[in-house]
Amino acid sequence: xxxVDLAVGLLDHQLVDCNGRRCGNVDDLELSLAGEPRxxxxxxxPPVWRGRGRLGRLFASLSxxxxxxxPWPEVEKIDAAVHLRKAAPEYGLGRGDDRLRPWIERxxxx
Amino acid sequence: MKKLLQIALGILAAIGGFVDIGDLVFNVEAxxxxxxxxxxVVVVGVVGxxxxxxxxxxxxxxxxxxxxDAVRERMGFGVGxxxxxxSQFVNLMTLAAEIGGAALLLELLAGLSYRGxxxxxxxxxxxxxxxxxxxxxxxxxxxxxxxxxxxxxxxIKLQPDWGAVGHGFVPHADTGNFLLYAYFAVGLLxxxxxxxxxxxxxxxxxxxxxxxxxxxxNRANSMIGYALGGVLSFALMITAGALYLPKSIExxxxxxxxxxxxxxxxxIGLILALVGMLFAVGGAAIDTCLSGAYNVSxxxxxxxxxxxxxxxxxxxxLSWIVLLVLAxxxxxxxxxxxxxxxxxxxxxxxxxxxTYLPILLVANDKAYMGRYTNGRLANVFGLIYLAIIMxxxxxxxxxxxxxxxxxx
Numbered sequence: 001x002x003x004v005d006l007a008v009g010l011l012d013h014q015l016v017d018c019n020g021r022r023c024g025n026v027d028d029l030e031l032s033l034a035g036e037p038r039x040x041x042x043x044x045x046p047p048v049w050r051g052r053g054r055l056g057r058l059f060a061s062l063s064x065x066x067x068x069x070x071p072w073p074e075v076e077k078i079d080a081a082v083h084l085r086k087a088a089p090e091y092g093l094g095r096g097d098d099r100l101r102p103w104i105e106r107x108x109x110x
Numbered sequence: 111m112k113k114l115l116q117i118a119l120g121i122l123a124a125i126g127g128f129v130d131i132g133d134l135v136f137n138v139e140a141x142x143x144x145x146x147x148x149x150x151v152v153v154v155g156v157v158g159x160x161x162x163x164x165x166x167x168x169x170x171x172x173x174x175x176x177x178x179d180a181v182r183e184r185m186g187f188g189v190g191x192x193x194x195x196x197s198q199f200v201n202l203m204t205l206a207a208e209i210g211g212a213a214l215l216l217e218l219l220a221g222l223s224y225r226g227x228x229x230x231x232x233x234x235x236x237x238x239x240x241x242x243x244x245x246x247x248x249x250x251x252x253x254x255x256x257x258x259x260x261x262x263x264x265x266i267k268l269q270p271d272w273g274a275v276g277h278g279f280v281p282h283a284d285t286g287n288f289l290l291y292a293y294f295a296v297g298l299l300x301x302x303x304x305x306x307x308x309x310x311x312x313x314x315x316x317x318x319x320x321x322x323x324x325x326x327x328n329r330a331n332s333m334i335g336y337a338l339g340g341v342l343s344f345a346l347m348i349t350a351g352a353l354y355l356p357k358s359i360e361x362x363x364x365x366x367x368x369x370x371x372x373x374x375x376x377x378i379g380l381i382l383a384l385v386g387m388l389f390a391v392g393g394a395a396i397d398t399c400l401s402g403a404y405n406v407s408x409x410x411x412x413x414x415x416x417x418x419x420x421x422x423x424x425x426x427x428l429s430w431i432v433l434l435v436l437a438x439x440x441x442x443x444x445x446x447x448x449x450x451x452x453x454x455x456x457x458x459x460x461x462x463x464x465t466y467l468p469i470l471l472v473a474n475d476k477a478y479m480g481r482y483t484n485g486r487l488a489n490v491f492g493l494i495y496l497a498i499i500m501x502x503x504x505x506x507x508x509x510x511x512x513x514x515x516x517x518x
């Protein structure tokens with residue numbers, strides 16, 4: 001078993017899906033403190049930025065994207081990034097890129 | 111053999127890509143005002159950019175992380191967001207200054223109206239970013255930037271007083287106007303260590319998939335490439351010092367810079383100088399524009415990269431387009447590009463510690479770097495430069511106000 005420092009080794013790290021696509025950061029963690037403390041889920045999205053300083057609140061207020069909750073067992077491995085078992089859309093991650101894609105695809109050579 | 115060629119080509123691109131509008135303006139103004147006296151400051155600046163680009167190239171190769179991943183992971187969301195806003199503001203100003211400079215140079219080459227040429231420059235840059243793959247951007251603009259070597263020939267042909275040039279490399283402050291001297295020193299350091307250079311360098315290393323095997327390439331690019339690139343800065347300052355100081359000319363216009371090659375070398379020299387400056391400034395504009403997109407995408411965890419199709423990284427693509435359009439708006443207001451350059455360099459100095467501190471922290475972290483953490487030499491230099499950067503970031507704006515933006 002490897003030790004991970006949650007604050008430095010996990011929080012704010014890059015999420016990558018099973019296709020190698022970057023699909024958000026670990027914006028917050030859901031912990032269970034009943035009994036043995038453990039990480040229940042990774043939380044991603046603007047609403048959880050509210051708990052992360054004044055600029056976090058400002059950025060959160062500019063976006064309507066909901067929070068995505070990725071249950072901890074979905075994490076396959078942690079190296080430079082946090083790798084997830086499935087593709088981003090299955091978790092609801094990377095929606096901003098998916099919504100914008102049709103517009104970018106209209107430009108020739110995209 | 112192939113590896114050697116790759117390293118040599120990388121070094122050439124690094125030399126040609128070293129100079130940007132900030133270097134052009136500050137080196138020439140410093141040379142025209144103080145002769146060769148500030149050459150030693152350029153050495154300090156060049157060593158600084160070598161130390162930190164080597165470090166973040168190594169971080170990228172060993173930990174697979176570009177600068178803004180490190181910023182957010184080590185400084186958290188709140189502070190990281192502040193760094194993001196500051197760096198994007200500086201990137202926007204720098205990009206606007208580079209575009210304005212490119213338009214001025216096109217004006218000298220083609221003789222159309224300045225505003226019309228801003229449009230041409232922006233469209234040209236947008237198409238280049240859209241069409242060219244990452245390594246081509248680096249090479250095309252880097253190699254064409256090598257035309258700037260004409261200033262080295264020019265500096266030698268002008269037969270400067272080499273004793274005085276040599277004295278300029280010795281740190282000293284022998285002047286009646288110390289504040290102005292200090293202002294130019296800060297500007298030269300800021301121009302040599304512009305933050306977008308490390309953002310672009312590290313994201314580029316991740317784009318090209320560097321691994322610890324590429325650490326030799328990293329060292330060659332940063333140490334040899336930037337050191338030789340610094341020679342171009344020396345040449346600009348020596349040329350300006352030999353040509354303008356005796357005649358008390360104040361080069362307030364970018365054309366004066368190119369004339370420095372015309373006097374000793376004639377029309378061919380002038381054209382090479384203008385083409386070299388155009389590609390140096392254009393390449394810097396592209397680096398700055400992409401840096402802005404890298405930073406915001408990395409901070410928010412979006413997909414990013416020029417090695418992907420534009421449609422595979424939509425928000426990254428939109429980010430650089432938006433930045434280019436905003437910069438276009440800034441230049442079109444008619445603000446003087448030279449003034450804009452000075453402001454962008456001085457403000458970038460203020461933001462520098464926020465960029466360099468997280469790199470230094472991550473480069474010392476075994477969990478990220480494994481056995482490639484900073485050695486003693488990198489740490490000694492890293493700390494010295496962090497201290498220098500702190501000092502200049504605190505003094506930059508007061509000096510700009512006290513010297514009335516370098517006009518005395």
